[in-house]
Amino acid sequence: MSGTQLSTESIVQTLSSHGHRITTPRRAVIDAVLGHERPFTAEQIVAEVPAAGRATVYRTLELLASLDFCNRILQPGGHPAYVTGEPGHRHHLVCSGCGTTVSFTACPVDQIVDDLRAETHFRIDGHHLEVFGACPDCASTPN
Amino acid sequence: MSGTQLSTESIVQTLSSHGHRITTPRRAVIDAVLGHERPFTAEQIVAEVPAAGRATVYRTLELLASLDFCNRILQPGGHPAYVTGEPGHRHHLVCSGCGTTVSFTACPVDQIVDDLRAETHFRIDGHHLEVFGACPDCASTPN
């Protein structure tokens, strides 16, 4: 349920090894992203990182997502957000109250993909899965 | 994998029994929605139903979704769409090529919800699950 700690440097190295240039705005965005334990919006990063313009923030987030350093998720209300995580962690359990996120790799969908394939003869390429709820703190708060 | 056929009348009855008024624009939107076997966008309905304004279309779709007659899904590219289906059918397998949709009720997520609950002590309220792929026709087309 946990994993290797992510650092700006390790991400920078991956970026570099993929032929991407390392710029000040990109470093700043990566730092900001790593500073969030919980889901954050692109606009939050825009506000937190004056060193980068809006377009750069969006482009960098997309880049990070393409390298699997973060995922774009959709919160219950339908509002988009990003979460960071080591590559390989695909799914998230998000608290509707405070936004605390728990990643999990156990992918229950694999178990039915074979069934679906057999029944529908579709070629199955992927899926989205997000689980919503309330963390212990938020669940116990009368609120 | 299939179910009871949905008709404008049965939806209208449900609406009525829930205290909603039956208006010409609503009927028209429901008719249009039922005319789609595949995912459709709100704007498509707006274009197809001159009898209803844009706001009414969005409001009616939201109403139908709240009564579980349709679901808003997110296609692979991240573009929103709606799919119709009898209440109870929660998940969809969508062909990226032609949009053909297959509903399935088998919910593999239930199987891990208990595990997640035990491990995280979250209260689990729900989830989003969508599966993407290509239907037999699209998968075989060299394209």
Added chain:
DNA sequence: ATTGCTGCAAAGTGTTTGCAATCTG
């Protein structure tokens, strides 16, 4: 020196809202 990256601001999507007029129950 290349060529990718950046910022700005304008243009896009997709959706919601305020409000007076209108229609249903």
Added chain:
DNA sequence: CAGATTGCAAACACTTTGCAGCAAT
């Protein structure tokens, strides 16, 4: 009739894009 519903257009939230200048390799 009362109150729900409608349409319009303006406002919104979020994201993408064109392009000229700048900077990493």
